[in-house]
Amino acid sequence: MRATVLATGGAGYIGSHVAAALLAAGHQVVILDDFSNSRPEVIDRINAIGPGRAVLVRGDVRDGAILDALFGAHRIDAVIHLAGLKAVGESVEKPLLYQKVNVGGAVALFEAMLRHGVMRLVFSSSATVYGMPERMPVTEDARLGTTNPYGRTKLAIEGIIDDVAVAHRDFAAISLRYFNPVGAHASGTLGEDPRGVPNNLFPYIAQTAAGVRERVRVFGDDYPTRDGTGIRDYIHVVDLAEGHVAALEHLLRGDDVEGRNRPINLGCGKGTSVLEALAAFRRAVGTDIPFQVVARRPGDVPEVVADPGLAEQLLGWRAKRGLAQMCADHWAFQRRRMRELG
Ligand code: NAD
Ligand code: UDP
Numbered sequence: 523m524r525a526t527v528l529a530t531g532g533a534g535y536i537g538s539h540v541a542a543a544l545l546a547a548g549h550q551v552v553i554l555d556d557f558s559n560s561r562p563e564v565i566d567r568i569n570a571i572g573p574g575r576a577v578l579v580r581g582d583v584r585d586g587a588i589l590d591a592l593f594g595a596h597r598i599d600a601v602i603h604l605a606g607l608k609a610v611g612e613s614v615e616k617p618l619l620y621q622k623v624n625v626g627g628a629v630a631l632f633e634a635m636l637r638h639g640v641m642r643l644v645f646s647s648s649a650t651v652y653g654m655p656e657r658m659p660v661t662e663d664a665r666l667g668t669t670n671p672y673g674r675t676k677l678a679i680e681g682i683i684d685d686v687a688v689a690h691r692d693f694a695a696i697s698l699r700y701f702n703p704v705g706a707h708a709s710g711t712l713g714e715d716p717r718g719v720p721n722n723l724f725p726y727i728a729q730t731a732a733g734v735r736e737r738v739r740v741f742g743d744d745y746p747t748r749d750g751t752g753i754r755d756y757i758h759v760v761d762l763a764e765g766h767v768a769a770l771e772h773l774l775r776g777d778d779v780e781g782r783n784r785p786i787n788l789g790c791g792k793g794t795s796v797l798e799a800l801a802a803f804r805r806a807v808g809t810d811i812p813f814q815v816v817a818r819r820p821g822d823v824p825e826v827v828a829d830p831g832l833a834e835q836l837l838g839w840r841a842k843r844g845l846a847q848m849c850a851d852h853w854a855f856q857r858r859r860m861r862e863l864g
Contacts, residue, residue, distance in 0.1 A: 523774055526550040528598045528640075530583045530631065531605030532568075532576065533560035535714040536646065536703055539763035540602060541568045541576050542712060547767045551576040552596050554583060555605065559717070567711040583627040589634035600642035600770055603631055606675070610650075610821075611721060613672035624675035625682075632686055636693075642773045643695040644766055645683060647676050647785065649755075649826055651699060658793075659755075659829035662699070662785045669821050683783040694779035696769045701755035701789030701828045703762050705848040706855035713855030714759075723799060724756070724848075728856040731807045738811060740796050742818035745825075751796035753825040755789040758843035758851070762788055768839035789828025790841040799845070806849035 527544055531537040532553030538560075544551045545568070553565065553576050562578075569575040577596070581588035583605045592598075606624040607613070613620040628645075635643065650673035651666050668674055683695045704724040706713030719735075720726045729735045743750035765788040773779050794802075804811050834840045 523771070524548055524550070525599040525770065525774055526552065526597055527770060528552045528554060528592065528596070528601045530554045530601065530603050531646075533557060533562070533564045534604060536700075536759060536762060537604040538564050538568055538712045539707060539759045540604065540766045542571050542707060543760070543763035543767050545572060545574050545576065549767075550574065552579060552592065552598065553577070554579045554581060554588070554592060556580065556582045564712065570711065571707070571709055584623070584630045586630055586634060589631065590637070593634060593638035593640065598638070598640050600644070600773060601631065601635060601640060602644040602766055602770065603628065604646040606646070608672065609721060610670045610672045613670055613675070617671035620671050620675050625678050628679045628682060632682065636686075636690065641690070641693045642770070643683065643693070644769045644773065645679065645695060645697045647680055647697040647699045648673065649699050649701045649787070649789070649828065651677050651680065652826065654823045655826060658825055659791055659827045660787065661829045662787055662832055680783065680785065687781050687783045691781040693781070694773050694776070695783040696773060697783055697785045698765060698769060699785055699787050700762060701757050701787070701826065703759045704756045705758040705760065705843070705851040707760060708851065710854045710858045713852065713859070715859055723796060724852055727800060727803045727811060728852055731803065731809070731811050731853065732856050732860050736812065738800060738813040739816045740800075740813055741816060741822060743815045744818075747795055747824055749795050749797050752822055753793040753795050753827065755792060755827040756794055756799065756845065756848055757788060757790050757841050758848045761841040761843050765833060765837070765839050768833075768837040772837050784836075786833050786836065787828040787830050788833060789830050791828055791830045793825060793827040794845055802845045803849045803853070806846065806853045
């Protein structure tokens, strides 16, 4: 089936890969983005990969008039909602901004969807909704609870979608709970390009390998894990993007999806420590990457690894790309960015 899909935040790190995966699967794509955390040239790069071309609507997802014009101009079958703010540290400093943009954006978008009869939604949620998980690997029925304002916006939006699906029985949604997306598109043209000092491990390692940062700070080596450093479930962003296509197609097939918002983990189900990630990246780069163990980062948990069984069972999706590929692709994109920046 060929669908027309609105991807909000489609110029961002994950959204650009989702747009490319949708085009690759033969769908039509409309991107709504205000470029508050991305660049317009990303759209050209998505379209250079093709096949077909994504249509861009530049604007804020909170703007009802823009949404009405967009839904009026394009016959949208489903929405993938990725637009939002995502920096945990910033959300602690600016909790109201996070409510306004993330929750406000979601409410404005869902209102517009209902006004225009668009009843299929895939939402970008996060493993952060599990907070400090009690059991590993984490299944979707684990107790929810988060430790920061960013995570609270994700929980709030999941709850709003639950309520919309109860009130409108023909509405169907999937909330994808991402674990740790890393890597880049095989073309080397799409990837993660954070502004300022990266918060996340992979961009920090990549910038250190490129000589932009002096050394990687390893946040604690006294966790109760195999080498003392934090363990996460890293997932290649192209696998993650393909998970969105699988979720979308599941919703469009329509078997037992209406009247519910189903949470689904997207992870590999494999834990990698900070030292293991560093070693793998070193192999991809072929040179040493300086690091130093420093104090734990406040709020970090020792281990978060997905049980991705539901995604496989329900969507027929499973991550295919391993850690070596994640590092190689992340590094290829970093090198290309460095060349572009001179
Ligand atoms: P990103 O910042 O690269 O992409 C977000 C995109 O949304 C950007 O292009 C930005 O310009 C756009 N945007 C922001 N506010 C907007 C608004 N009000 N109106 C229109 N466009 C707006 O982030 P990402 O890493 O691609 O994340 C995408 C989604 O996935 C986010 O909702 C994020 O919370 C979620 N997520 C990300 C991660 C991760 O590790 N990257 C993990 C879990 C969940
Ligand atoms: N980490 C680190 N140094 C960094 C950034 C992260 O040691 O500069 C560690 C962090 O403590 C965690 C893992 O790397 O154990 C993944 O952190 P990231 O911020 O990428 O993801 P999240 O904490 O959201 O899972």
